[in-house]
Amino acid sequence: MLSAHVGGPFQSVEAALPLGLRGALMESAGERSRGEDNLIARIAQADTDAFETLYQEYGRAVYSLVLALLRDRQAAQEVAQEVFLAIWRGARDFDPQRGNARGWILSLAHHKGVDAVRRQRVRANQALDGAEAYEPDFSSTVLRKVEGEQVRRQLLALSHEHREAIVLAYYGGYTQQEIATRLGVPLGTVKTRIRDGLIRLRSLLAPTSSETAP
Amino acid sequence: MTHKELQELLPGYALNALAPDEASVLEAHLADCVLCQRELAALREVTATLAQGVAIVEPPAGLGARILGAVAPARLPRVSIPRAWVFGGAAAAVAIFIAAAGVSLSLNHRVIALRDQVAAQERILVLLATPSVRSVALTGTGQASVRLLYAPERQEGILVAANLDDPGEGFVYQLWLIAGQEPEGAGVFRSAPDRRPLMVPVAADFTRYSVIAITIERGPLGARRPTTPPILVGKLKPS
Numbered sequence: 481m482l483s484a485h486v487g488g489p490f491q492s493v494e495a496a497l498p499l500g501l502r503g504a505l506m507e508s509a510g511e512r513s514r515g516e517d518n519l520i521a522r523i524a525q526a527d528t529d530a531f532e533t534l535y536q537e538y539g540r541a542v543y544s545l546v547l548a549l550l551r552d553r554q555a556a557q558e559v560a561q562e563v564f565l566a567i568w569r570g571a572r573d574f575d576p577q578r579g580n581a582r583g584w585i586l587s588l589a590h591h592k593g594v595d596a597v598r599r600q601r602v603r604a605n606q607a608l609d610g611a612e613a614y615e616p617d618f619s620s621t622v623l624r625k626v627e628g629e630q631v632r633r634q635l636l637a638l639s640h641e642h643r644e645a646i647v648l649a650y651y652g653g654y655t656q657q658e659i660a661t662r663l664g665v666p667l668g669t670v671k672t673r674i675r676d677g678l679i680r681l682r683s684l685l686a687p688t689s690s691e692t693a694p
Numbered sequence: 695m696t697h698k699e700l701q702e703l704l705p706g707y708a709l710n711a712l713a714p715d716e717a718s719v720l721e722a723h724l725a726d727c728v729l730c731q732r733e734l735a736a737l738r739e740v741t742a743t744l745a746q747g748v749a750i751v752e753p754p755a756g757l758g759a760r761i762l763g764a765v766a767p768a769r770l771p772r773v774s775i776p777r778a779w780v781f782g783g784a785a786a787a788v789a790i791f792i793a794a795a796g797v798s799l800s801l802n803h804r805v806i807a808l809r810d811q812v813a814a815q816e817r818i819l820v821l822l823a824t825p826s827v828r829s830v831a832l833t834g835t836g837q838a839s840v841r842l843l844y845a846p847e848r849q850e851g852i853l854v855a856a857n858l859d860d861p862g863e864g865f866v867y868q869l870w871l872i873a874g875q876e877p878e879g880a881g882v883f884r885s886a887p888d889r890r891p892l893m894v895p896v897a898a899d900f901t902r903y904s905v906i907a908i909t910i911e912r913g914p915l916g917a918r919r920p921t922t923p924p925i926l927v928g929k930l931k932p933s
Contacts, residue, residue, distance in 0.1 A: 539753050548748035557757050564761045579735030586745040587738050594710045631747030649711040650744045656711045675705040682740045
């Protein structure tokens, strides 16, 4: 209905459109979050329709995330399946007080993806005898996995050290200890960089998250 | 570890970057520390945003069906007797299509559908009256009762299913006959409304095959080869 006015005689409506649309999006984000929490509650009751809806909502995001981590379509399918089965079995333990469904699902997907990457890496390192360690700038290699324009922009707003630590941990699947070893800095330094980097990232996201708060 | 030390592990935990022993210590603490739970929730909002940074790739078509099939053994379909006529000719195909689309049938189509229904039932009776008729139960996940009736020398059979779940929007059931390692597609069918019983004619030289199986595949045509584990399997008796 809104689009019917665009370009029509109601120029004032058109001018007001972004704001109105934004209001609608804000509302739907809050509702969606509650709706998804409710979906998990239904899945906990073994509601397969709710599970199917959840797959429709998150199948693509989960698959894309594990694929970016693993770079192997077959392995990504297996891990994505593992993630959804973990959601199915773990829905009972989901507690909305500890964060929303979206955060839980994507964290679970990341966790399973990272576990698989580490298994992959153990096998590869046995074969390659640590050839990866000779890569000159492996954090920029990992950064290539970040294709989302907005996320890339936010990451680029961080200092090099913060970005490097977060990118290696999240997209590279390295533990804090591995990052410390590879960068040749103390473990405590990596921990601090990760903590400060995430806090900074959160403040960069803050305008968005306060808008979408119910 | 003190609360403060444990709290300092949270950012690494949110990135799944802790050593396994650190992670399990923190998890134990998280179970009853509301402060840390809240902080983790906030950190996960940030990491969920990082998840949006990856290239979006459409998952393969079979993945959803496989995942749903793994958890939902109870999701099998149901079809009323005439409407399930998948191989029964063009008129029946039209009837199924219209029924599936939820459009009411014209009177002419109703007559054709009823005629096909009677013909199908007669075919079952003829098959049951055949001395050599065999009956194989398909077993697996779910509450559906599914059985293949077939007469090897007539090379015809009918799959009868009751209480079969809807396979999900965009998905169909696909029948497979398996000789050795090679499954051969033997047609697709949908469930009927209200879990009503359904019949699917199957024409094949049954002596060639040892197994009949049903998988859920993407509709409307199904797959060339099974892309999901079978939900129901039956063993054909050697003749």
